[in-house]
Amino acid sequence: MRFSAATTAGRFLPQRWALRMGPLLGRIDAVLFSADERGEAGRMSLIAFTIRIVSAVIAFVSQVLMARWMGSFEYGIFVLVWVTMVIVGNLACLGFHTSVIRFIPEYRERGMLAELRGIVLASRLFVLVASTGIAGLGALGVWLASPWIENYYVVPFILGVICLPMIAMGDLLQGLARANSWALFALSPTYLVRPVLILVFMALMLAMHYVPDAKTAIFASIAATYATTLGQLMGVTSRMDKQIPAGPMTVHFGRWFLVSLPIFLVESFFFLLTNADVLMVGAYLEPNDVAVYFATVKTLALVHFVYFAVKAGVAQRYAQFTHGEPERLAAFARETVSWTFWP
Template sequence: MRFSAATTAGRFLPQRLALRMGPLLGRIDAVLFTADERGEAGRMSLIAFAIRIVSAVIAFISQVLMARWMGSFEYGIFVLVWVTMVIVGNLACLGFHTSVIRFIPEYRERNMLAELRGIVVASRLFVLIASTAIAGLGALGVWLCADWIESYYVIPFILGLFCLPMIAMGDLLQGQSRANSWALFALSPTYLVRPVLILALMALMLAMGYAPDARTAIFASIAATYATTLAQLIGVTSRMVKNIPTGPMKVHFSEWFIVSLPIFLVESFFFLLTNADVLMVGAYLQPNDVAVYFATVKTLALVHFVYFSVKAGVAQRYAQFTHGEPEKLAAFARETVSWTFWPSLLMALLVLLLGEPMLVLFGPEFTAGYPLLFLLVFGVVARAAVGPCESLLTMSGNQNICAAVYAMTLAFNIGLNIVLIPLFGLWGAAIATSLAMVFEASALSFTVWRKLGIVMLIFMPAARGAA
């Protein structure tokens, strides 16, 4: 849902990508267990970077085809429903998909195998039950509020809720894989396999005579999500069985829940902040406008994936360095800022250069979103300039204040959207989003400096401040 371990990675990306996507995929994870710790994080980020590049290409192609097949109106309906399901599915984990990244390495290093077995099993059961309950309540809510919802959204939203348990479980399995440095198991199902399956099933259904509309796309998404998550569950479970010896389990659910709750707030605010603009456009404007805005945001995926790839690779290392190694943590955190900013800046320039012809592929009406890219890119680069600050705060035990920062940023973003979208339409959404990202980056960077004495800002010296 933003990595190169070295500044030269971008120049050798095709070779590295080819290496990782070939028969040697299985060897990469093995390397992760035998390399030095910092190299492990760098390699995981690089693998995540490669997967995100392939994912961005797949996502862009699939969204172009979806838009072409369905037209902007039906595509806009599908986009709003799918984005909502991905957000709510992530939130349905209630923070466990991130807290396991903190607990699993700790239990493994301290040889607390009973607790390790406990959190693996308990987190899965909890997420499955919670997400199923939320899906049921959501379907009931949509049905009861049908008179206040546009008629063309009602059935697609009810159908989309069937995806929730599997989306949530997939996010949890991603967290468990990241905690073990299994980058391929963590990222491939969600970012490579699922979008390809959705596209293939959509094409198959159209060939069978189904209508090219949002409902058909959602049916394809449901089938692809279940197939992907169940396969990921089998794969991750099989690997954990080989690495964790059998024995008794200890469940400290209250302790895990207390830690997960503020992380849930951080993740909630972050996810809502990342997608609030699409949701707000859907609330105020027509599906055609949602389609144009979403296509514009998708074009920015080449910039966003740098940030997320670094975040995927370094969260575990942040957690391990916080145990009595402040100098290593500070040096590593500063390094991750460079990993994030320079590739993001390069990708931003590339997107601005190629943005208009990329949007034309969706359809001629989608070029209306090209001017918005200049505003949106500014916000994304501002976020990249401070690196994955929220991961550092969360993994170092400062998740509460991180949640507060995101709460303020989300309120700021929603307030701006409420004021600006009715006045300026899509321009209002772009202005609100960019300003919110600048505010978020500034607040997080300042909070890291105040709490940890680490300067996470690309052009600032690596001095330590007051903790």
């Protein structure tokens, strides 16, 4: 027997309350159990919002523990390096982590399996090569600029670029999973698994009597990032192989790159707007101040969760409505605006 919020309320609440709450509970049931596009998008948005809330709790606990273990000075160094790597890793995808959300649902909807196979493989290879090249250039740039950088930042930044290819690949895998409406595969590795593993590896290294400093935290982050991304890669690849039958492959890299480029520019500016403040604080203030500032602004980021959750749940659905269905597209757009505005 399937669970129903309306039926459960009728069993455990007074009849008058159950009748009044009926319309609301009916809408909850529609979101949880409906098999149409609206229900699937609603469920994915709800899962995304839940994951981000749990992630926020993990982030607060992580800030406290890392600052206690390392002290504010070393924690400030780690924060600046890690935020920089997350920003550059996201940019290293060059927009492919978002453009796949646009192309994969379209190719599946239109039965273009050769193109579907092509973009799945080509996007992974491109992001891996591009992010590895950017990581190499980044390490070289830090080494050449070391006379003008505070000496306590040089080694952590050079170590940090080791994470770049896996951060970029993780962002792409998140896009591939979102394109298939796999909410847990898309979000839990980055927002749940990786931060928990960073704490676990850091605790293990301290138990093995490593120095509690930024370099140790970055080593823990490298191990956690590689473990998370490789696990996510195996999981997403396995599920996609089951859904996409073997066959010929068509690659339209030029078209995909041209579509990804403006996405890259728009998302780059947005991503920088939400993270560049930490970089600016790191450029002008001491690591102690970076640590305090980072912990403070993460509280304000809670407001962003609703928009993030809705975007994660509906982006791939817009791609399905772009061919000859303007009425469905308009109705879906109006509904998702209300999902964002009212919460």
